Amino acid sequence: MLAISGVCFLHDYRLQGCERRSDLQGLRWIERDIRRTPIYVKQKGKTVASLIVHDPKTKWSVGVKDGEPAFTINVEAQGSLLELREPLSRKQLTKLAEQTVKQEIHRLYELGKERQIDILNLAEQLYRERPNLWKKHQTDGLIPLNNNTLSVNVKLVISASGKEKLNFRAGD
Numbered sequence: 001m002l003a004i005s006g007v008c009f010l011h012d013y014r015l016q017g018c019e020r021r022s023d024l025q026g027l028r029w030i031e032r033d034i035r036r037t038p039i040y041v042k043q044k045g046k047t048v049a050s051l052i053v054h055d056p057k058t059k060w061s062v063g064v065k066d067g068e069p070a071f072t073i074n075v076e077a078q079g080s081l082l083e084l085r086e087p088l089s090r091k092q093l094t095k096l097a098e099q100t101v102k103q104e105i106h107r108l109y110e111l112g113k114e115r116q117i118d119i120l121n122l123a124e125q126l127y128r129e130r131p132n133l134w135k136k137h138q139t140d141g142l143i144p145l146n147n148n149t150l151s152v153n154v155k156l157v158i159s160a161s162g163k164e165k166l167n168f169r170a171g172d
Helices: 021-029 090-115 122-129 131-137
Strands: 006-011 014-020 036-043 046-065 068-084 150-160
Touching (some): 014 021, 021 046, 090 150, 122 131
Antiparallel strands (some): 036 046
16 A cells, blocks of 8 residues: 655755655645645643644735745634543634644744745745746745745634534533
8 A cells, every 4th residue: 555655845857855744734734635634733732622624725925025025824714623632612722723723834834944945835926926026036946935934824613513522611
């Protein structure tokens, strides 16, 4: 049986690097074809809940911040609660799940910045939406990745929680 152990990144037919699958959790939030994916929500390093997220929708916007290209990723999704290990309200759980998604995307961005790989394909986003800005900042088709280049907004709605998992344990 075949199993994917990682992903390799190419630019201009040259290998930029390979990463383990476990390091690329944030890719699922920007991939178009993802229909269903699990999230393990942690609080203080301990897993407190698990959710299934359905049909995450991602929208990109490109702007300029301090003369440099800046990107905003907006992720919207609905989730269903599978397991609740700690008593949490719907609001607390939603906030923790949104933070988990943001952290996964930011970790992916930081990994790419550290290895000088455009994992999120930001250069193409800039080229498609603001070609003049891309021409100004690109080097060999890639743009420099800075600390203030990416911001992430997540809106997650927990639409189903099963029989009495959320409503009566910690209040809403």
